Amino acid sequence: MKRWIALFLSFATAAVAADQKLIALTFDDGPRPYILYGYTQPGHASTPGLLDLLDRERVKATFFVMGWRLLPNTYGNRNEFKTDKTCLDAARDLFRRGHEIEDHTFSHVQFKLFEKQHGAGSAVGDVDRASELIKGVTGHRAEFVRPPDWITWDALNRQLEGRGYRVLSISSENPLPMRDVNSADYLCAGAHPVNCPKPSMNAFVLQQIEQREKKGVTTHILAFHELSTTVIALQTLIPELKARGYRLVTMQEYVRLVGPQAPVKHAAAKDRNKGL
Numbered sequence: 705m706k707r708w709i710a711l712f713l714s715f716a717t718a719a720v721a722a723d724q725k726l727i728a729l730t731f732d733d734g735p736r737p738y739i740l741y742g743y744t745q746p747g748h749a750s751t752p753g754l755l756d757l758l759d760r761e762r763v764k765a766t767f768f769v770m771g772w773r774l775l776p777n778t779y780g781n782r783n784e785f786k787t788d789k790t791c792l793d794a795a796r797d798l799f800r801r802g803h804e805i806e807d808h809t810f811s812h813v814q815f816k817l818f819e820k821q822h823g824a825g826s827a828v829g830d831v832d833r834a835s836e837l838i839k840g841v842t843g844h845r846a847e848f849v850r851p852p853d854w855i856t857w858d859a860l861n862r863q864l865e866g867r868g869y870r871v872l873s874i875s876s877e878n879p880l881p882m883r884d885v886n887s888a889d890y891l892c893a894g895a896h897p898v899n900c901p902k903p904s905m906n907a908f909v910l911q912q913i914e915q916r917e918k919k920g921v922t923t924h925i926l927a928f929h930e931l932s933t934t935v936i937a938l939q940t941l942i943p944e945l946k947a948r949g950y951r952l953v954t955m956q957e958y959v960r961l962v963g964p965q966a967p968v969k970h971a972a973a974k975d976r977n978k979g980l
């Protein structure tokens with residue numbers, strides 16, 4: 705383990721110039737057309753679209769999508785605000801506008817539960833099913849997988865890696881540059897969030913970045929969701945990150961710059977975060 709970390713650090717040092725400050729901005733659980741394009745509800749202020757914000761800031765991001773949304777004529781789940789665009793239309797548009805589409809499984813059931821319901825080996829099938837649908841949009845299979853709730857285990861990771869995927873992780877065993885930063889944005893959704901970090905999600909994210917910087921790490925994968933509260937927060941967070949000298953990149957570019965051979969360790973039970 706130590707040898708791998710040393711190897712990773714030497715590689716990372718070589719690959720990333722000392723002053724290189726990178727952020728991979730990632731969004732889970734979409735595509736959600738009403739978040740990507742914005743929406744207006746009678747009696748409420750209109751909610752801005754994420755895609756316009758990213759265009760305005762000249763940022764390319766990575767979207768970890770749920771495969772079921774890429775089936776034809778799918779407009780989202782019944783709790784979501786409907787627009788005239790299907791999720792598949794939105795995925796095609798995302799890709800056309802230069803963003804990356806990666807794999808958050810087809811069913812978005814956490815892997816342990818999924819295998820309990822569908823049998824051993826079914827989790828890989830669920831990832832592959834999403835990947836094939838992604839290929840229908842982008843022309844190539846997914847390169848990265850973010851497991852729902854970050855819950856996975858060694859044997860499953862080996863299977864996924866054997867099929868060419870890189871599995872994203874939040875485990876403390878993982879070298880910091882390849883360890884997801886949990887924005888906790890899902891705790892800040894809705895009109896009256898109770899558990900949103902104080903004083904704000906943005907402060908919480910910046911605080912985590914500062915803690916990593918103190919350890920000499922200036923490259924970060926930030927995990928967000930397609931949520932309207934997140935879009936509003938990013939209107940100020942993206943300029944703040946830029947002001948701190950960060951360049952925002954896609955996952956593929958991030959891994960190319962930070963180190964493609966970096967070993968990835970995965971979450972033990974104690975490291976899991978709930979609620980994603």
Ligand SMILES: [Zn+2]
Nearest residue numbers: 732733852980
């Ligand atoms: Zn998710």
